Amino acid sequence: MVLSKACSYGILASLYMARKKEGNYISIREISNDLDISFHFLTKILQTLSEEGLIVSLRGPKGGVSLAKDADSVSLLDIIIAIDGVDLFNECILGLPGCGHAKPCPMHDHWQNEREKLKANFDNKSLADIADKVEEFKYRLSMKDL
Amino acid sequence: MVLSKACSYGILASLYMARKKEGNYISIREISNDLDISFHFLTKILQTLSEEGLIVSLRGPKGGVSLAKDADSVSLLDIIIAIDGVDLFNECILGLPGCGHAKPCPMHDHWQNEREKLKANFDNKSLADIADKVEEFKYRLSMKDL
DNA sequence: TATAATTAAGATAAAATAGTCTTTTATATT
DNA sequence: AATATAAAAGACTATTTTATCTTAATTATA
Numbered sequence: 001m002v003l004s005k006a007c008s009y010g011i012l013a014s015l016y017m018a019r020k021k022e023g024n025y026i027s028i029r030e031i032s033n034d035l036d037i038s039f040h041f042l043t044k045i046l047q048t049l050s051e052e053g054l055i056v057s058l059r060g061p062k063g064g065v066s067l068a069k070d071a072d073s074v075s076l077l078d079i080i081i082a083i084d085g086v087d088l089f090n091e092c093i094l095g096l097p098g099c100g101h102a103k104p105c106p107m108h109d110h111w112q113n114e115r116e117k118l119k120a121n122f123d124n125k126s127l128a129d130i131a132d133k134v135e136e137f138k139y140r141l142s143m144k145d146l
Numbered sequence: 147m148v149l150s151k152a153c154s155y156g157i158l159a160s161l162y163m164a165r166k167k168e169g170n171y172i173s174i175r176e177i178s179n180d181l182d183i184s185f186h187f188l189t190k191i192l193q194t195l196s197e198e199g200l201i202v203s204l205r206g207p208k209g210g211v212s213l214a215k216d217a218d219s220v221s222l223l224d225i226i227i228a229i230d231g232v233d234l235f236n237e238c239i240l241g242l243p244g245c246g247h248a249k250p251c252p253m254h255d256h257w258q259n260e261r262e263k264l265k266a267n268f269d270n271k272s273l274a275d276i277a278d279k280v281e282e283f284k285y286r287l288s289m290k291d292l
Numbered sequence: 293t294a295t296a297a298t299t300a301a302g303a304t305a306a307a308a309t310a311g312t313c314t315t316t317t318a319t320a321t322t
Numbered sequence: 323a324a325t326a327t328a329a330a331a332g333a334c335t336a337t338t339t340t341a342t343c344t345t346a347a348t349t350a351t352a
Contacts, residue, residue: 001241002148002234005340008241015252027298041341047300060349061297076253088148095147095154097291105286106161106276107222110267114260121256130252140251145243151310173328187311193330206319207327 007083009037010045014079015141017055018071018127019134025057025064036144045083052082071128080122089119153229155183156191160225161287163201164217164273165280171203171210182290191229198228217274226268235265 003011016031028046032039046065049055054074057065067074080088092099093111100108134141149157159177166172174192178185192211195201200220203211213220226234238245239257246254280287 001237002239003241005241011240025298029298038341040343043299044301044341050299057299058349059297059299059347060351062350063298063348065299091147093148094157095149095151096286096289099286103284103286106271106279106283107267111264114264118257118260121253125252133252137252138249140242140245140249143242171328175328184311186313189329190311190331196330203329204319205317205327205329206321208320209318209328211329 002088003080004084006041006045006048007080009035009042009143010049010083011076011079012037012141012143013042013046013065014049014054014067014074014127015130017065017067018074018131020066023066025062025066027064030064035142049079049082054078054082067127071131072126074127075123076125076127076130077119077122089115148234149226150230152187152191152194153226155181155188155289156195156229157222157225158183158287158289159188159192159211160195160200160213160220160273161276163211163213164220164277166212169212171208171212173210176210181288195225195228200224200228213273217277218272220273221269222271222273222276223265223268235261 012035013031016035017026020026028043029039031037032042035042046055046057050057050065054068055065056068057063092105093107093115094105096105099105130139133139158181162177162181163172174189175185177183178188181188192201192203196203196211200214201211202214203209238251239253239261240251242251245251276285279285
């Protein structure tokens with residue numbers, strides 16, 4: 001698995017928030033129901049995003065979570081790094097310590113190229129970009145297999 | 147992590163065998179010592195490769211493991227699929243069930259392209275190709291960080 | 293101010309992956 | 323045939339990831 005489940009869930013929840021009007025708090029219960037993700041697990045993931053400053057939250061009635069910034073300025077890469085860290089984009093695909101230009105693993109050149117493209121592609125996709133094109137491209141954004 | 151540790155270890159051990167004369171059995175202890183991989187863990191991984199028909203083994207004195215086929219005809223992809231299965235090359239990067247052309251995740255087109263290239267690249271690298279070029283390209287093939 | 297709603301926090305459990313240890317089986321050599 | 327060597331098999335442990343459950347803290351609203 002390239003991304004952890006926590007990371008996938010975090011991305012889906014962030015896109016859910018991006019599709020709602022900014023400034024409104026959305027309850028985690030609603031998100032977990034609509035996306036078919038475990039409520040408590042999602043709560044923890046969103047706490048991480050909150051600690052990382054990507055979302056804000058409010059307790060109590062009418063509380064919930066909301067993007068901390070404009071959806072234009074948050075990329076999928078931001079979410080991924082907040083949850084899974086930067087290892088995916090730095091590590092040797094064979095897991096060799098010290099793999100690099102001087103002493104490369106047999107996959108080094110190829111994987112370095114691929115992972116950079118992957119990273120650029122994640123970076124190039126803002127939450128707003130995706131949210132705006134859900135209808136046009138019929139994007140699937142839920143764990144529900146409809 | 148893109149490949150499991152078991153898979154990385156399996157690849158390194160296979161390359162180790164490929165670099166030795168074919169037909170000779172190499173003890174797992176020697177491989178685990180030289181590559182700095184846990185002996186018992188490696189034994190299990192090599193049992194999988196044995197079950198999958200990629201290597202052969204012999205018990206007793208002078209026993210060990212050896213590639214079942216010519217190193218020319220075994221690709222990294224063969225090893226990966228034997229150990230980790232085909233999920234990496236089939237699954238949605240966001241883990242969405244039913245992600246596909248009709249109802250794609252936002253990363254679908256890009257990732258489908260990348261994972262196919264990754265697969266092709268793994269398929270294109272035979273154990274012999276790599277073994278032959280270790281000196282030329284100064285390949286790192288051990289968990290030891292020298 | 294009391295109540296209900298909602299996230300935060302922390303304990304626990306389940307599953308997957310990674311790793312270790314012991315015993316059994318096979319085989320080459322003496 | 324006896325012995326030593328090495329893989330096979332299986333039980334066990336540890337760690338990480340995923341998931342659940344309970345209680346505490348916060349806050350809007352009646």
